[in-house]
Amino acid sequence: GENVEQHPSTLSVQEGDSAVIKCTYSDSASNYFPWYKQELGKGPQLIIDIRSNVGEKKDQRIAVTLNKTAKHFSLHITETQPEDSAVYFCAALRTGGGNKLTFGTGTQLKVEL
Protein backbone atom coordinates (compact mmCIF):
# COMPACT_ATOMS: atom_id res chain seq x y z
CA GLY A 1 0.00 0.00 0.00
CA GLU A 2 0.87 3.66 -0.08
CA ASN A 3 3.38 5.07 2.38
CA VAL A 4 3.84 8.80 2.93
CA GLU A 5 6.88 10.20 4.68
CA GLN A 6 6.92 13.77 5.96
CA HIS A 7 9.74 16.03 7.15
CA PRO A 8 10.50 17.80 9.34
CA SER A 9 8.45 16.69 12.32
CA THR A 10 8.84 20.12 13.93
CA LEU A 11 9.64 23.46 12.36
CA SER A 12 10.16 26.76 14.09
CA VAL A 13 10.37 29.97 12.08
CA GLN A 14 10.35 33.66 12.79
CA GLU A 15 7.28 35.63 11.80
CA GLY A 16 7.64 36.77 8.20
CA ASP A 17 10.00 33.98 7.21
CA SER A 18 9.11 31.14 4.85
CA ALA A 19 8.36 27.58 5.89
CA VAL A 20 8.81 24.49 3.74
CA ILE A 21 7.47 21.02 4.53
CA LYS A 22 8.36 18.04 2.36
CA CYS A 23 6.65 14.73 1.71
CA THR A 24 7.49 11.67 -0.30
CA TYR A 25 5.12 8.93 -1.40
CA SER A 26 5.66 5.39 -2.54
CA ASP A 27 2.74 4.56 -4.85
CA SER A 28 3.43 5.94 -8.32
CA ALA A 29 -0.28 5.61 -9.10
CA SER A 30 -1.21 8.24 -6.47
CA ASN A 31 -2.65 11.23 -8.27
CA TYR A 32 -4.09 13.59 -5.68
CA PHE A 33 -2.12 15.32 -2.94
CA PRO A 34 -3.90 17.51 -0.38
CA TRP A 35 -2.41 19.39 2.54
CA TYR A 36 -4.33 19.77 5.77
CA LYS A 37 -3.86 22.12 8.69
CA GLN A 38 -4.89 20.85 12.09
CA GLU A 39 -5.25 23.10 15.09
CA LEU A 40 -5.31 21.66 18.58
CA GLY A 41 -8.49 19.67 19.25
CA LYS A 42 -9.92 20.27 15.78
CA GLY A 43 -10.36 18.33 12.59
CA PRO A 44 -8.02 18.55 9.59
CA GLN A 45 -8.78 21.55 7.42
CA LEU A 46 -7.83 21.47 3.75
CA ILE A 47 -5.56 24.36 2.84
CA ILE A 48 -4.39 23.44 -0.65
CA ASP A 49 -4.29 20.43 -2.95
CA ILE A 50 -2.64 19.44 -6.19
CA ARG A 51 -3.41 16.84 -8.80
CA SER A 52 -0.80 14.83 -10.66
CA ASN A 53 -1.29 16.64 -13.95
CA VAL A 54 -0.02 19.88 -12.38
CA GLY A 55 3.48 20.69 -11.15
CA GLU A 56 2.73 23.70 -8.99
CA LYS A 57 -0.22 25.47 -7.46
CA LYS A 58 -0.38 28.69 -5.50
CA ASP A 59 -3.02 30.30 -3.31
CA GLN A 60 -1.94 33.60 -1.78
CA ARG A 61 0.83 32.79 0.73
CA ILE A 62 0.61 29.05 0.23
CA ALA A 63 2.04 27.02 -2.62
CA VAL A 64 2.50 23.35 -3.32
CA THR A 65 4.93 21.75 -5.77
CA LEU A 66 4.84 18.21 -7.08
CA ASN A 67 7.64 16.18 -8.62
CA LYS A 68 6.04 13.00 -9.97
CA THR A 69 9.31 11.52 -11.14
CA ALA A 70 10.87 11.78 -7.71
CA LYS A 71 7.53 11.11 -5.97
CA HIS A 72 7.73 14.06 -3.68
CA PHE A 73 5.68 17.15 -3.02
CA SER A 74 6.22 20.17 -0.84
CA LEU A 75 4.24 22.86 0.95
CA HIS A 76 5.60 26.39 0.95
CA ILE A 77 4.23 29.07 3.25
CA THR A 78 5.60 32.58 2.73
CA GLU A 79 5.39 35.56 5.07
CA THR A 80 4.45 33.33 7.98
CA GLN A 81 2.16 34.68 10.69
CA PRO A 82 1.53 33.46 14.25
CA GLU A 83 -1.86 32.08 13.17
CA ASP A 84 -0.04 29.72 10.81
CA SER A 85 1.13 27.83 13.89
CA ALA A 86 -0.47 24.37 13.74
CA VAL A 87 0.22 20.79 12.70
CA TYR A 88 0.35 20.30 8.94
CA PHE A 89 -0.32 16.95 7.30
CA CYS A 90 0.35 15.95 3.73
CA ALA A 91 -1.63 13.12 2.19
CA ALA A 92 -1.79 11.07 -0.97
CA LEU A 93 -4.67 9.37 -2.73
CA ARG A 94 -4.95 7.04 -5.68
CA THR A 95 -8.17 7.40 -7.58
CA GLY A 96 -10.20 4.23 -7.59
CA GLY A 97 -10.95 1.81 -4.82
CA GLY A 98 -12.25 3.51 -1.73
CA ASN A 99 -10.79 6.99 -2.16
CA LYS A 100 -8.46 6.31 0.75
CA LEU A 101 -6.21 9.13 1.90
CA THR A 102 -2.84 8.10 3.31
CA PHE A 103 -1.48 10.76 5.64
CA GLY A 104 2.04 11.75 6.50
CA THR A 105 3.19 11.89 10.09
CA GLY A 106 2.64 15.61 10.46
CA THR A 107 4.77 18.71 10.98
CA GLN A 108 4.33 20.92 14.03
CA LEU A 109 4.93 24.45 12.73
CA LYS A 110 5.60 27.18 15.25
CA VAL A 111 5.78 30.77 14.09
CA GLU A 112 7.54 32.91 16.65
CA LEU A 113 7.14 36.64 17.07
Add this chain to the structure above:
Amino acid sequence: EPEVTQTPSHQVTQMGQEVILRCVPISNHLYFYWYRQILGQKVEFLVSFYNNEISEKSEIFDDQFSVERPDGSNFTLKIRSTKLEDSAMYFCASSEARIGGNTIYFGEGSWLTVV
Protein backbone atom coordinates in the same frame (compact mmCIF):
# COMPACT_ATOMS: atom_id res chain seq x y z
CA GLU B 1 -19.91 27.11 4.26
CA PRO B 2 -21.29 23.55 4.52
CA GLU B 3 -19.56 21.37 7.04
CA VAL B 4 -19.42 17.85 8.39
CA THR B 5 -20.86 17.68 11.88
CA GLN B 6 -20.10 15.02 14.47
CA THR B 7 -21.60 13.99 17.80
CA PRO B 8 -20.66 13.53 20.53
CA SER B 9 -17.58 15.73 20.73
CA HIS B 10 -16.27 13.65 23.61
CA GLN B 11 -17.33 10.30 25.06
CA VAL B 12 -15.94 8.28 27.92
CA THR B 13 -16.88 4.61 27.97
CA GLN B 14 -16.04 1.48 29.92
CA MET B 15 -13.99 -1.19 28.22
CA GLY B 16 -16.27 -3.74 26.58
CA GLN B 17 -19.13 -1.31 26.05
CA GLU B 18 -20.61 -0.48 22.67
CA VAL B 19 -20.15 3.00 21.28
CA ILE B 20 -21.88 4.73 18.40
CA LEU B 21 -20.36 7.83 16.88
CA ARG B 22 -22.60 9.93 14.68
CA CYS B 23 -21.93 12.13 11.70
CA VAL B 24 -23.92 14.30 9.36
CA PRO B 25 -21.95 14.59 6.10
CA ILE B 26 -22.26 17.54 3.75
CA SER B 27 -25.66 17.23 2.11
CA ASN B 28 -24.77 16.71 -1.56
CA HIS B 29 -21.82 14.43 -0.86
CA LEU B 30 -21.86 10.80 -1.91
CA TYR B 31 -18.69 9.39 -0.32
CA PHE B 32 -18.36 9.03 3.43
CA TYR B 33 -15.38 8.08 5.54
CA TRP B 34 -14.17 7.41 9.03
CA TYR B 35 -10.61 8.13 10.09
CA ARG B 36 -9.02 8.00 13.49
CA GLN B 37 -6.11 9.73 15.16
CA ILE B 38 -4.44 8.37 18.26
CA LEU B 39 -3.10 11.20 20.41
CA GLY B 40 0.04 12.69 18.88
CA GLN B 41 -0.01 10.42 15.84
CA LYS B 42 -1.05 10.74 12.23
CA VAL B 43 -4.55 10.42 10.87
CA GLU B 44 -5.36 6.86 9.82
CA PHE B 45 -7.99 5.63 7.37
CA LEU B 46 -10.62 3.28 8.74
CA VAL B 47 -13.31 2.89 6.11
CA SER B 48 -14.98 4.46 3.10
CA PHE B 49 -18.64 4.08 2.21
CA TYR B 50 -20.41 4.67 -1.07
CA ASN B 51 -23.78 3.73 -2.45
CA ASN B 52 -24.79 2.12 0.85
CA GLU B 53 -21.87 -0.22 1.06
CA ILE B 54 -18.27 -0.28 2.21
CA SER B 55 -15.86 0.62 -0.60
CA GLU B 56 -12.64 0.01 1.23
CA LYS B 57 -11.56 -0.70 4.78
CA SER B 58 -8.23 -0.83 6.54
CA GLU B 59 -6.82 -3.61 8.68
CA ILE B 60 -7.81 -1.55 11.73
CA PHE B 61 -11.48 -1.89 10.75
CA ASP B 62 -12.03 -5.39 12.09
CA ASP B 63 -15.23 -7.21 13.07
CA GLN B 64 -15.66 -4.94 16.09
CA PHE B 65 -16.36 -2.00 13.80
CA SER B 66 -19.36 -1.36 11.59
CA VAL B 67 -20.78 1.58 9.68
CA GLU B 68 -24.30 2.43 8.73
CA ARG B 69 -26.27 5.10 6.97
CA PRO B 70 -29.56 4.64 8.81
CA ASP B 71 -31.37 7.45 7.02
CA GLY B 72 -30.73 10.05 4.35
CA SER B 73 -28.52 12.25 6.47
CA ASN B 74 -26.67 10.36 9.21
CA PHE B 75 -23.60 8.18 8.96
CA THR B 76 -22.57 6.18 12.01
CA LEU B 77 -19.57 4.26 13.27
CA LYS B 78 -20.24 1.53 15.82
CA ILE B 79 -17.61 -0.13 17.95
CA ARG B 80 -19.17 -3.25 19.42
CA SER B 81 -16.90 -3.99 22.36
CA THR B 82 -14.45 -1.20 23.02
CA LYS B 83 -10.84 -1.82 23.98
CA LEU B 84 -8.40 0.54 25.68
CA GLU B 85 -6.53 0.91 22.39
CA ASP B 86 -9.67 2.26 20.71
CA SER B 87 -9.11 5.52 22.60
CA ALA B 88 -8.58 8.09 19.86
CA MET B 89 -10.11 11.00 18.00
CA TYR B 90 -12.49 9.72 15.34
CA PHE B 91 -13.06 11.90 12.32
CA CYS B 92 -15.93 11.61 9.90
CA ALA B 93 -15.37 12.97 6.41
CA SER B 94 -17.23 13.27 3.14
CA SER B 95 -16.61 14.11 -0.50
CA GLU B 96 -18.73 14.82 -3.54
CA ALA B 97 -17.50 12.02 -5.70
CA ARG B 98 -14.76 9.51 -6.22
CA ILE B 99 -13.23 10.23 -9.58
CA GLY B 100 -10.38 12.71 -9.65
CA GLY B 101 -9.81 12.82 -5.93
CA ASN B 102 -12.42 15.39 -5.01
CA THR B 103 -11.83 17.36 -1.86
CA ILE B 104 -12.43 15.39 1.30
CA TYR B 105 -13.85 17.50 4.12
CA PHE B 106 -13.40 16.49 7.72
CA GLY B 107 -15.54 17.06 10.77
CA GLU B 108 -14.23 18.35 14.08
CA GLY B 109 -13.96 14.86 15.51
CA SER B 110 -15.32 12.75 18.36
CA TRP B 111 -12.84 12.12 21.11
CA LEU B 112 -13.34 8.61 22.51
CA THR B 113 -11.78 7.64 25.82
CA VAL B 114 -12.02 3.99 26.85
CA VAL B 115 -11.36 3.34 30.54
